[in-house]
Amino acid sequence: MGNLAEIKPHAVLVPFPSQGHINALFQLAKLLYLRGFHITFVNTEYNHKRWLKSRDSNSLDGFNFETIPDGLTPLEGNGDVTQDVVSLCQSIRKNFLHPFGELLTKLHDSAVAGVTPPVTCLVSDCFMPFAIQAAEEHALPTIIFNPCNACTFLTSLHIRTLLEKGLIPLKDESYLTNGYLDNKVDCIPGLKNFRLKDLLDVVRTTDPNDSQVEFVIEAADTFHRASAIVFNTYNELESDVMNELYSMFPSLYTIGPLSSFLNQTPQNNLESLGSNLWKEDTKCLKWLESREPRSVVYVNFGSITVMNPDQLLEFAWGLANSMKPFLWIIRPDLVIGGSFILSSMFENEISDRGLIASWCPQEKVLNHPSIGGFLTHCGWNST
Structure with missing residues (x-):
């Protein structure tokens, strides 16, 4: 060299x-x-x-x-x-x-x-x-x-503190829904007005030996x-x-x-060197070109979040009933238990205003002038 x-x-x-x-x-x-x-x-x-x-x-x-x-x-x-x-x-x-x-x-x-x-x-x-x-x-x-x-x-640095004060693990699963997670955290300097449920997911464990x-x-x-x-x-x-x-x-x-x-x-x-692990469906960019400025709801729940079929249906019909154009990313492993086929009734309902893709060039989509809203799981690298 x-x-x-x-x-x-x-x-x-x-x-x-x-x-x-x-x-x-x-x-x-x-x-x-x-x-x-x-x-x-x-x-x-x-x-x-x-x-x-x-x-x-x-x-x-x-x-x-x-x-x-x-x-x-x-x-x-x-x-x-x-x-x-x-x-x-x-x-x-x-x-x-x-x-x-x-x-x-x-x-x-x-x-x-x-x-x-x-x-x-x-x-x-x-x-x-x-x-x-x-x-x-x-x-x-x-x-x-x-x-x-x-x-x-910062929370990662204070997990031991949460353990020592007995704030985690939760005593049982009822603590997930009984309001306990709404308690403010006052033992981590720098976190003002944070609740337990605002912290890392590991605070929701009930296992004293959680890996x-x-x-x-x-x-x-x-x-x-x-x-x-x-x-x-x-x-x-x-x-x-x-x-x-x-x-x-x-x-x-x-x-x-x-x-x-x-x-x-x-x-x-x-420019040609990307980091996506799924192949990007770039046809969605052409579809966005046909839409009015700031009119499309972009839906993407990231690369890790999963949902059951009932949850998927709730989102599907919520989008259909919104009467808004939407681009929805349903990656191959989004639904627990494998692939899930949406009904022909749903397909007919959204045929002229909805597009479903398996993955996309997200930054290009978010920067597109037709995007007016982003339904997201709020992952840091999506926001």
């Missing part, structure tokens, strides 16, 4: 293996690439296969992809569904460290041979705690990337070991929370919303 291997900084980026987390870190990877970094983006083997199926372009000089196994039993069928998050988290704890360490060794050997620049830093999703240990073993600085809101990050609680605590225990922490948010949006975090960490940076920064930057040959 000559001088290139000596000059270019080389960042290895490791997202949590779900669509929203991948999207956010991929945006950061693009921004680093455009500023002269050599990029190695690490997906699980499962997600990388899905990504290859969904894209026409899969490589770029200086923007490389590597994979590690996820340690899970292969899914039946076409393997184009979101994996179970609880199972993924447990596998991250048990199975990811060794293969990721081997990958860092491989990248080191590649640099010694002059094939790629030496790795200069690791950028890891905040919920991939093994990465910190692997980086320390290879004497690499680590930047933790928080793709979620700052409130989630997800353990996973969040384990991840939070690594935060102080990072060289720096980067947030996909901005100070004005979460000022109280960010002020508390600034008092806890010496090197903390807010750089969000990443999508805005990326859209303001000429991307040139990066």
Whole structure:
């Protein structure tokens, strides 16, 4: 590689293996690439296969992809569904460290041979705690990337506090509906007027040995070991929370919303390099062109949320009865128990004003002038 291997900084980026987390870190990877970094983006083997199926372009000089196994039993069928998050988290704890360490060794050997620049830093999703240990073993600085809101990050640091005060786990499932979750949280500095139900989903557990609680605590225990922490948010949006975090960490940076920064930057040959794990149905953009400005309701419940058939029907007829044009994304694994076919009666009702697609280029859709509303699950990377 000559001088290139000596000059270019080389960042290895490791997202949590779900669509929203991948999207956010991929945006950061693009921004680093455009500023002269050599990029190695690490997906699980499962997600990388899905990504290859969904894209026409899969490589770029200086923007490389590597994979590690996820340690899970292969899914039946076409393997184009979101994996179970609880199972993924447990596998991250048990199975990811060794293969990721081997990958860092491989990248080191590649640099010694002059094939790629030496790795200069690791950028890891905040919920991939093994990465910190692997980086320390290879004497690499680590930047933790928080793709979620700052409130989630701060809450993660105080899960032990909630346990110690007896606020979680819930005594039984009646506490989910009896108003208990409306209680204000006064034991986490920086959270003003927050209720229990406003916090991470793990606060809803009734299990004193909940594996997800353990996973969040384990991840939070690594935060102080990072060289720096980067947030996909901005100070004005979460000022109280960010002020508390600034008092806890010496090197903390807010750089969000990443999508805005990326859209303001000429991307040139990066345009064709996307991060969606499902193939995008671009026909919906042409359909939107035929609609009046600000007239269409866009419906998308993200990449992880699921619902039962009855819930799907409620949304379906709610949209039909609204009499508004709508674009509804129903991904292949949205309905619990497999595929679900909407009735011909529904199809006839919405034929002239509704479009259903399995996935779409969401940012292009949201930026389209015909979109007038967004029905969403409120995931941070959708908002």
